[in-house]
Amino acid sequence: MTDELAARVRAAVGAVSDPELRRPISELGMVRDISVEGGTARVGIVLTIVGCPAATRIESDVRAAAASVPGIDAVEVAVGVMTPAERAELTEKLRAGRPARQMPFGPDSLTRVIAVTSGKGGVGKSTVTANLAVALAARGLAVGLVDADVHGFSIPGLLGLVDADGLPPHPTRIDDLMLPPVAHGVKTISIGMFLRRGRSDEPLGAVAWRGPMLHRTVQQFLTDVYFGDLDVLLLDMPPGTGDVAISVGQLLPHADVVVVTTPQAAASDVAIRSGLVARQTGQRVVGVVENMAGLTLPDGTTVDLFGSGGGAEVAAALSHEGEEVPVLASIPLSPELRADGDAGTPVVVTHPDDPAAVAITRLAERLGGPRGLAGRSLPIRPS
Template sequence: MLTNDNILNALKHVEDPELHKSVVELNMVRNIKIDGTHVSLDVILTIKGCPLKAKIQQDIEQALKNIGATSVSLQFGSMTDEERRTLTATLKAQNVTDQGMPKMLQPNSGVKFIAVTSGKGGVGKSTVTINLATALARLGKKVGIVDADIYGFSIPAMMKIDQKPTMIDQTAIPVESNGVKVMSMGFFSKDNQPVMWRGPMLNKWIRNFLANTHWGELDYLLLDLPPGTGDVAIDVAAMIPQAEEIIVTTPHNAASHVATRSGLMAQHTKHKILGVVENMAYFENADGEKNYLFGQGGAEKLADELNTHIIARVPFAKPEENTGSSVYDEDSVVGEVFTHLAEDIIYR
């Protein structure tokens, strides 16, 4: 027999897909009516036009049918301004301290920060970021990416994300793709317009990405830094002294020579260097012969200069063309490289 209590108990297991909290806990379920095995109720969404309304509807209907409802009618509404303010205050209390410091930056937060950097652009730093993050997520970790390359943001396009973050007042809910939560300046730049800011604004936006985003529980937060040793890299070093760094280069001596500067900056700011990733390391033809298109030895020289080691060599390969994404399939050669790298990071 259907009752209000067993309906609410069933819906406690239905989560808002963005906030990852129960729709019952969020007080989204109201005005339950039962007529035999028919159930009707109101679902109050956080905002009008919620992009995941269909997902919420599907999950609620399935949960109720699992306990014996033969038909379900849902009426959708949205929270009042006062309800949203209350929710925002609750989310903010979970994200920041009373002094306004992001709680994830506290030493006991449990979040591990990995900054992915390079000396110059075009070496595949963002490709490494998204594929390492995806590999960590595939291994069961809760992962986020901050696209900290404010001028050269590319993560949304590379992950084929066409959705914008949901905004609840001033709190952003990161977009999730491939099991990874993502925040990027690309979500806020209209029609791919350039960002023309100086240092203070860059610092402000990085802090916003950390403090005014509801990340929920995270094991790892990867930061895709702009190439070089400019304002953002300096700000991240100051804000997140516990961050560890991966230096990305190609085998070419010029790329590795420039990357040395980023590594030396990491050492200067007391960031631990996890190692060097050599991207575009080689191309393997159908006969299994490796062709070193960018030469050899640059990554070894870089690792020696930074007193670290090469933690991955990523060959040339095309991602799955039918997806349009730069995330490699788990079973591909490159996907396996990143799986091994993620395992090394988790179990080191």
């Protein structure tokens, strides 16, 4: 009877999910000896690294899981750390047989890669990307987000991935793999997570890198960060057609591209260029998002602060014979969208009925989910 009870405890504990790896700890080799004596369960687990930031939550979840088994009156949890050999075995398992530093988002991947671009800064591209990622995750998709705007990173703040001092969290490292922090169901990586400041009253450090360093950073985000199995990977691109846009075109030539613009000609004229450069690298422009469109006032009148028609102009300019580029969404100016972005609480979560949130949610529905299998080879052979 005691052995049977211990087996039930092992099953319950093994089902606990690691909050960073998002997999049961039994699959990760984190469960050790489990015994039951006189209604007391003694559970041994190991963490991946010393100082694991999820240690308290894992121990609490393990204790609760063991205590939930009928017949268990008390739980004692012993916490250790994996040996270097065990960590190496774990990273090998997480790579699923891929060599180290090999990008998992190649042309045969089921993950749909969407690069969100703009011609110039200040059009709300990052705000749209952050909220789009959260809206996709709310639809039940596994979503990753790469903040590729290395010089002007803002994604951690928009998603609320900051501590009491306003600093983004460091990714946890397991040997040469980095685990991206998660916010609102979105696994996120940004250069801001690797910068620090000397004093609490100093601003977060700036990045003054040129082409080779920028290329290497984006490449490492795609190869050394463990996102797991994703349905969609979003990239918040820097504005314009510079080094990062070219690097992403080389690394992910099969990516889909969404161009963000405001209605005014000064933004839309430049936005066209970002779409043309993406197409030159082989990427496919799937649509245009017009941000900061007309704001409808309580009396029913509309204020076109930035004019109108810019999104349609970009879409028409990027369309060509046999491939029409649609306007996927027109997102109105929204005080809530701005305020929630400053607060690090995406508007699609805090004010889902706001017109901007509704437009972004519809954008997520139009973009859909992962890539299909049509036209791609599968790693199987007939027997």
